[in-house]
Amino acid sequence: xxxxxxxxxxxxxxxxxxxxxxxxxxxxxxxxxxxxxxxxxxxxxxxxxxxxxxxxxxxxxxxxxxxxxxxxxxxxxxxxxxxxxxxxxxxxxxxxxxxxxxxxxxxxxxxxxxxxxxxxxxxxxxxxxxxxxxxxxxxxxxxxxxxxxxxxxxxxxxxxxxxxxxxxxxxxxxxxxxxxxxxxxxxxxxxxxxxxxxxxxxxxxxxxxxxxxxxxxxxxxxxxxxxxxxxxxxxxxxxxxxxxxxxxxxxxxxxxxxxxxxxxxxxxxxxxxxxxxxxxxxxxxxxxxxxxxxxxxxxxxxxxxxxxxxxxxxxxxxxxxxxxxxxxxxxxxxxxxxxxxxxxxxxxxxxxxxxxxxxxxxxxxxxxxxxxxxxxxxxxxxxxxxxxxxxxxxxxxxxxxxxxxxxxxxxxxxxxxxxxxxxxxxxxxxxxxxxxxxxxxxxxxxxxxxxxxxxxxxxxxxxxxxxxxxxxxxxxxxxxxxxxxxxxxxxxxxxxxxxxxxxxxxxxxxxxxxxxxxxxxxxxxxxxxxxxxxxxxxxxxxxxxxxxxxxxxxxxxxxxxxxxxxxxxxxxxxxxxxxxxxxxxxxxxxxxxxxxxxxxxxxxxxxxxxxxxxxxxxxxxxxxxxxxxxxxxxxxxxxxxxxxxxxxxxxxxxxxxxxxxxxxxxxxxxxxxxxxxxxxxxxxx
Amino acid sequence: xxxxxxxxxxxxxxxxxxxxxxxxxxxxxxxxxxxxxxxxxxxxxxxxxxxxxxxxxxxxxxxxxxxxxxxxxxxxxxxxxxxxxxxxxxxxxxxxxxxxxxxxxxxxxxxxxxxxxxxxxxxxxxxxxxxxxxxxxxxxxxxxxxxxxxxxxxxxxxxxxxxxxxxxxxxxxxxxxxxxxxxxxxxxxxxxxxxxxxxxxxxxxxxxxxxxxxxxxxxxxxxxxxxxxxxxxxxxxxxxxxxxxxxxxxxxxx
Numbered sequence: 001x002x003x004x005x006x007x008x009x010x011x012x013x014x015x016x017x018x019x020x021x022x023x024x025x026x027x028x029x030x031x032x033x034x035x036x037x038x039x040x041x042x043x044x045x046x047x048x049x050x051x052x053x054x055x056x057x058x059x060x061x062x063x064x065x066x067x068x069x070x071x072x073x074x075x076x077x078x079x080x081x082x083x084x085x086x087x088x089x090x091x092x093x094x095x096x097x098x099x100x101x102x103x104x105x106x107x108x109x110x111x112x113x114x115x116x117x118x119x120x121x122x123x124x125x126x127x128x129x130x131x132x133x134x135x136x137x138x139x140x141x142x143x144x145x146x147x148x149x150x151x152x153x154x155x156x157x158x159x160x161x162x163x164x165x166x167x168x169x170x171x172x173x174x175x176x177x178x179x180x181x182x183x184x185x186x187x188x189x190x191x192x193x194x195x196x197x198x199x200x201x202x203x204x205x206x207x208x209x210x211x212x213x214x215x216x217x218x219x220x221x222x223x224x225x226x227x228x229x230x231x232x233x234x235x236x237x238x239x240x241x242x243x244x245x246x247x248x249x250x251x252x253x254x255x256x257x258x259x260x261x262x263x264x265x266x267x268x269x270x271x272x273x274x275x276x277x278x279x280x281x282x283x284x285x286x287x288x289x290x291x292x293x294x295x296x297x298x299x300x301x302x303x304x305x306x307x308x309x310x311x312x313x314x315x316x317x318x319x320x321x322x323x324x325x326x327x328x329x330x331x332x333x334x335x336x337x338x339x340x341x342x343x344x345x346x347x348x349x350x351x352x353x354x355x356x357x358x359x360x361x362x363x364x365x366x367x368x369x370x371x372x373x374x375x376x377x378x379x380x381x382x383x384x385x386x387x388x389x390x391x392x393x394x395x396x397x398x399x400x401x402x403x404x405x406x407x408x409x410x411x412x413x414x415x416x417x418x419x420x421x422x423x424x425x426x427x428x429x430x431x432x433x434x435x436x437x438x439x440x441x442x443x444x445x446x447x448x449x450x451x452x453x454x455x456x457x458x459x460x461x462x463x464x465x466x467x468x469x470x471x472x473x474x475x476x477x478x479x480x481x482x483x484x485x486x487x488x489x490x491x492x493x494x495x496x497x498x499x500x501x502x503x504x505x506x507x508x509x510x511x512x513x514x515x516x517x518x519x520x521x522x523x524x525x526x527x528x529x530x531x532x533x534x535x536x537x538x539x540x541x542x543x544x545x546x547x548x549x550x551x552x553x554x555x556x557x558x559x560x561x562x563x564x565x566x567x568x569x570x571x572x573x574x575x576x577x578x579x580x581x582x583x584x585x586x587x588x589x590x591x592x593x594x595x596x597x598x599x600x601x602x603x604x605x606x607x608x609x610x611x612x613x614x615x616x617x618x619x620x621x622x623x624x625x626x627x628x629x630x631x632x633x634x635x636x637x638x639x640x641x642x643x644x645x646x647x648x649x650x651x652x653x654x655x656x657x658x659x660x661x662x663x664x665x666x667x668x669x670x671x672x673x674x675x676x677x678x679x680x681x682x683x684x685x
Numbered sequence: 686x687x688x689x690x691x692x693x694x695x696x697x698x699x700x701x702x703x704x705x706x707x708x709x710x711x712x713x714x715x716x717x718x719x720x721x722x723x724x725x726x727x728x729x730x731x732x733x734x735x736x737x738x739x740x741x742x743x744x745x746x747x748x749x750x751x752x753x754x755x756x757x758x759x760x761x762x763x764x765x766x767x768x769x770x771x772x773x774x775x776x777x778x779x780x781x782x783x784x785x786x787x788x789x790x791x792x793x794x795x796x797x798x799x800x801x802x803x804x805x806x807x808x809x810x811x812x813x814x815x816x817x818x819x820x821x822x823x824x825x826x827x828x829x830x831x832x833x834x835x836x837x838x839x840x841x842x843x844x845x846x847x848x849x850x851x852x853x854x855x856x857x858x859x860x861x862x863x864x865x866x867x868x869x870x871x872x873x874x875x876x877x878x879x880x881x882x883x884x885x886x887x888x889x890x891x892x893x894x895x896x897x898x899x900x901x902x903x904x905x906x907x908x909x910x911x912x913x914x915x916x917x918x919x920x921x922x923x924x925x926x927x928x929x930x931x932x933x934x935x936x937x938x939x
Contacts, residue, residue, distance in 0.1 A: 262804065265794065265798050265802075265803075265804045265807065266798070266801075267799055267801065270791075270794075270795070270798045270799075274784075274786045274787050274791065275784075275786045277786070278785075278786045588786070590782075591782040591783075592784070592795075593743075594741075594776055594778070594782060595771075595776065595795055595799075595843070596767050596768075596770045596771030596774075597767060597799060598764070598766075598767035601767070601799070
């Protein structure tokens with residue numbers, strides 16, 4: 001046989017099935033492009049130099065792995081769609097005298113063509129768009145970049161090799177499929193009869209129960225620590241429930257509707273309900289996958305958008321003032337001793353040397369320790385809870401602050417008598433008892449719960465909630481426990497003096513001031529004996545901003561990027577669904593018309609089915625997202641995002657944009673569906 | 686009065702790319718009386734299917750008139766056509782055309798549901814028909830679970846359930862084995878004996894020999910017709926075969 005014939009057959013095969021192959025090639029190219037861009041960005045040394053760039057590159061290298069696994073699964077899946085549709089053609093070739101060996105050659109030529117076109121196209125567009133995405137990313141990080149254009153050969157080679165491997169695997173799998181079927185099987189594979197689906201009550205009920213349990217879990221989470229631990233389980237439960245409900249729940253629902261004769265035997269419902277049962281049996285799994293993909297995209301995008309958009313908020317939470325000085329001291333006396341005055345003086349001097357003056361000053365002393373609260377007792381011996389996973393969600397960060405400081409900082413005028421306390425808890429975790437006791441000390445009566453206190457950065461650094469105790473007689477409460485040490489002779493309770501202030505000068509100057517203060521305080525600790533128990537750490541917003549933006553911006557960028565990839569995956573699955581259903585519905589359409597349905601009636605019924613099938617995943621993912629919201633919010637709290645209306649708005653906007661996008665896809669794909677279905681003779685109707 | 690009058694019907698297909706027009710029917714005229722059982726015979730490409738599609742109002746003639754119960758088909762509005770077809774015509778196809786998503790019962794109900802009948806009325810209509818066609822026990826099954834003959838009986842039930850003026854059958858035995866063919870043809874005869882008018886298109890001599898009259902179509906025209914009269918089935922079979930032989934030999938008009 002002539003050699004050229006394989007290539008010719010392959011090319012004509014692709015051209016004749018362009019409705020199937022074009023989207024496939026585009027997706028392949030798109031996936032190649034994404035992989036190249038991610039790989040390019042994660043390796044670009046120029047990008048690494050940008051403040052925060054390193055952090056982002058760390059995320060991106062995780063992204064490479066995710067993309068590799070995803071592209072393998074995804075391309076595999078779409079290819080199986082293609083092969084199923086083309087088996088008839090291959091069977092015909094087989095009968096006409098092409099042996100399996102020749103078929104393999106045709107398929108090889110075909111795969112090679114698709115691989116070459118999509119890898120080349122993908123790399124080319126990847127190289128073109130890599131600069132654009134780099135600029136976007138730099139902008140997200142708030143830096144500036146040069147407009148030099150570079151191509152990373154390492155990334156080109158890596159991406160090309162990766163996809164060559166994927167295509168090889170796909171090709172081998174296709175061969176296996178061809179080898180396993182005989183020509184008659186190949187010819188008929190599209191029209192094998194199917195049993196009518198049966199209502200699967202058990203599956204449906206289990207699905208409902210699991211979903212209910214997952215939703216209940218999500219809603220009942222109180223603290224961020226639990227949120228993190230149960231999130232994974234809730235996700236797995238939702239995934240299982242979604243599959244069960246889409247596959248068996250929907251069929252069961254159709255069967256219930258069919259039992260109701262008054263409902264079922266109506267023109268609008270009759271055809272729709274019975275064909276829905278069939279459709280759902282076939283497409284349940286696919287639709288569930290789409291639903292889960294959508295939910296993943298939504299959760300990922302909405303949470304990274306929240307993080308990114310709220311980054312100044314969380315930065316401010318973490319660093320309440322432009323510059324924050326935290327001194328760990330050894331006794332309560334040092335909290336308002338001469339040392340604090342010295343330090344304030346140094347800060348004042350340093351600021352004015354740089355032409356700035358501290359303002360909006362936040363100063364207070366406190367005792368800090370970690371502990372587990374059991375009943376009304378705070379157990380602060382760390383050996384009780386350290387390395388104990390089961391105690392993780394009971395751990396608190398405790399701060400004791402004097403009532404005077406509270407009144408001064410919050411502009412309040414609360415009064416307490418000895419043995420009374422005000423409490424304030426963060427991360428929305430309540431403390432419900434009316435009394436509280438630190439270790440074996442005196443029992444304090446909770447006189448009032450207040451809703452706010454100055455941030456000190458510690459709370460937003462850790463996943464545990466914080467409990468503030470505001471007491472009138474600070475020294476009396478703190479002194480008995482101040483010297484407590486663990487079995488390993490580590491101090492359990494630390495005393496802190498906070499001094500934070502804002503500066504009305506540029507970031508560069510702020511960093512300069514911060515550096516000078518750090519130098520001077522270090523000098524002081526080394527040379528002055530008075531400061532041997534007065535250890536100071538200075539932190540500043542300006543200096544940390546780049547890292548912060550790198551972290552949040554990187555997550556945001558990766559979220560958007562992976563979101564795009566997942567969305568296009570969902571889109572392609574939907575498209576192929578429409579196409580393959582179109583082929584099936586053609587004959588059904590024809591019969592209904594002959595039996596006496598008008599074209600309008602048929603279209604109405606088909607339309608409602610397609611619409612239901614199409615929008616069910618979107619609606620289900622919306623519901624999933626709504627129930628996931630509380631748990632996501634708890635987790636975002638760890639990042640210092642507590643602005644509820646903002647989170648709701650951001651999530652809702654994400655959902656709406658997503659829905660709009662989904663609608664556009666629906667429009668585009670349903671058109672090709674109708675073109676297929678109305679391929680029947682309709683000239684005279 | 687004739688139930689169906691076909692008067693000088695002509696159908697010319699023009700291909701989409703403006704190629705040569707193809708004349709499928711050149712000049713077809715005939716009448717079907719109430720209660721008649723008429724078979725139309727002809728070879729592949731003789732225009733049988735075109736004629737049936739036109740009679741079924743699935744296609745429109747290029748020229749000529751068709752009257753069902755004295756009502757001009759071309760005078761019926763597009764929007765009412767489906768309802769008209771549903772109420773007046775029953776169809777039986779070679780490939781059964783049952784929807785695989787429905788049980789046999791629901792397949793049979795389909796035209797009634799479209800006509801907006803109540804569940805109780807549908808049930809009372811179905812019972813005698815199912816009894817007559819021996820499918821009462823099969824009603825809950827799905828098309829894929831039953832044999833070809835059983836499928837075709839369900840399709841006949843679907844055609845009968847609207848009590849149509851005319852049943853149009855397109856090669857109803859084409860996809861059946863000989864035993865099922867015999868059964869189905871007997872049923873057609875029985876239905877016809879009860880007064881149902883049937884028009885069947887076929888190229889099976891056996892199927893045609895059950896009819897009361899056979900029309901032969903050749904090159905888009907009604908070429909000849911013979912009546913069964915008092916012949917037995919076998920004699921009529923012989924007569925039809927003879928006619929076909931003459932037709933195939935290209936003989937002159939008989």
